[in-house]
Amino acid sequence: MKCKTDDRSSVAAVVVCAGRGERSGLPYNKVLHRIGCKTVLESVLDVLCRTEVGHVTVVSSPDDLDRIKEITLQYENTSVVIGGKTRAQSVINGLKAHKCDIVVIHDGARPFVTEDIISRSIASAIGFGSGIAAVKSIDTVKRVTSDGVTALPRDELYNVQTPQTFRYSEILYAYDGMTGSPTDDAEVYERAGFKPRLIEGDYSNKKITTPSDLLSLSGGCKIGVGFDLHRLVHDRKLILGGVEIAYERGLLGHSDADVLTHAIMDALLSAADLPDIGVLFPDTDERYKGISSMKLLSDVLARVTEHGYGIGNISAVVMAQKPKLAPHIESIRSSLCEALEIDKSRINVSATTTEGIGLIGEGNAIAVSASCILTENNLG
Ligand code: MG
Numbered sequence: 001m002k003c004k005t006d007d008r009s010s011v012a013a014v015v016v017c018a019g020r021g022e023r024s025g026l027p028y029n030k031v032l033h034r035i036g037c038k039t040v041l042e043s044v045l046d047v048l049c050r051t052e053v054g055h056v057t058v059v060s061s062p063d064d065l066d067r068i069k070e071i072t073l074q075y076e077n078t079s080v081v082i083g084g085k086t087r088a089q090s091v092i093n094g095l096k097a098h099k100c101d102i103v104v105i106h107d108g109a110r111p112f113v114t115e116d117i118i119s120r121s122i123a124s125a126i127g128f129g130s131g132i133a134a135v136k137s138i139d140t141v142k143r144v145t146s147d148g149v150t151a152l153p154r155d156e157l158y159n160v161q162t163p164q165t166f167r168y169s170e171i172l173y174a175y176d177g178m179t180g181s182p183t184d185d186a187e188v189y190e191r192a193g194f195k196p197r198l199i200e201g202d203y204s205n206k207k208i209t210t211p212s213d214l215l216s217l218s219g220g221c222k223i224g225v226g227f228d229l230h231r232l233v234h235d236r237k238l239i240l241g242g243v244e245i246a247y248e249r250g251l252l253g254h255s256d257a258d259v260l261t262h263a264i265m266d267a268l269l270s271a272a273d274l275p276d277i278g279v280l281f282p283d284t285d286e287r288y289k290g291i292s293s294m295k296l297l298s299d300v301l302a303r304v305t306e307h308g309y310g311i312g313n314i315s316a317v318v319m320a321q322k323p324k325l326a327p328h329i330e331s332i333r334s335s336l337c338e339a340l341e342i343d344k345s346r347i348n349v350s351a352t353t354t355e356g357i358g359l360i361g362e363g364n365a366i367a368v369s370a371s372c373i374l375t376e377n378n379l380g
Helices: 040-048 063-071 088-095 115-126 169-175 185-191 213-217 259-271 294-306 326-340
Strands: 011-017 057-061 078-082 100-108 130-136 140-144 148-151 158-167 198-202 216-234 238-240 243-245 309-319 348-352 364-377
Touching: 011 040, 011 088, 040 057, 040 063, 040 100, 040 115, 057 063, 057 088, 063 078, 088 100, 088 169, 100 115, 100 169, 115 130, 115 158, 115 198, 130 185, 148 259, 158 169, 169 185, 169 198, 216 259, 238 259, 243 326, 259 294, 259 309, 259 326, 259 364, 294 309, 294 326, 309 326, 326 348
Parallel strands: 011 057, 011 100, 057 078, 130 198, 309 348
Antiparallel strands: 100 158, 130 158, 140 148, 216 364, 238 243, 309 364
8 A cells, every 4th residue: 555646745644653552461562463464553554645645754763764664665755763751752753754734643553444534634634724523422420529529521532543634834833832641632732722622432443452352353263283393313304493402313204394383384374274295295295305494484474464354373293203302492482482473471382291102202203283263454
């Protein structure tokens, strides 16, 4: 999706992404959270690019600058500036980076915004100076002071969202004279003597804040199961999860025979309702002779992602009498989570023997059973 480059370039947007978002429980900025094939920020940019907006300035923290720049490279007429210590300072930096007639200010963590809300906020700003997305308060709100608890009249209360759209010169003037710690752009605008005008937002236009909000990015879940077994023979390397393990024998197979990665690939493919690895990478195909299964895993990840899925978690158990796998488990998990681009907490690998019973127990084979949960992308 590309930003439009027609005569509507006097409308620009500032997307604020400079917050830390610590309440989300993620170890990274929530705008970079990805479900399936796109991040929260890409969802926002995709919607903006389908509207009258002709230029987007994304305001980033210094920590996220490289990643955010990488994302914005996909879009025309988009630039990135560094934010400030407060949201207000970040907005000022964004406003000053690109002049226009009408500016749409939007939170990078509101991916469910629609083209309709943005367009109506722009129309309101053109006609009346501002267009602030808001919804009527559903909950009863009470004011609590040292004097007691007072009910507030619900029909007068609105929950304010973004986009908040303004005549550029007016909001810039308002921010230039700003004092104190305003909670949103409309308050800055109002304090400068202008009258904010509300437009109807949408209850679904939620800001991603808490871990449960992140769950709302996902649609349903799909479970997948995979199983594989390879024979242990002399003169072969033993590779599990992309890690070579020193042992007198290795697994026999057409590829590198990485039985763990094979079981995980089949679990992912089965959850995504895609053909299994025997169909995708047949052992009669010379292209796959001796290939690293980690290459095949990247291919599988791309297929699963293209179909709109993100990885919820993966759990696998390796059945081997020998060698002892406990010392290798952490490096195997690291290898797999790097290849799958997921946090280590989302992949678990355990090991068991079969008490000396059968082909595995006699040390002649290793088998793996793997399960996974895929989450369906709920982003637009
Ligand atoms: Mg196999």
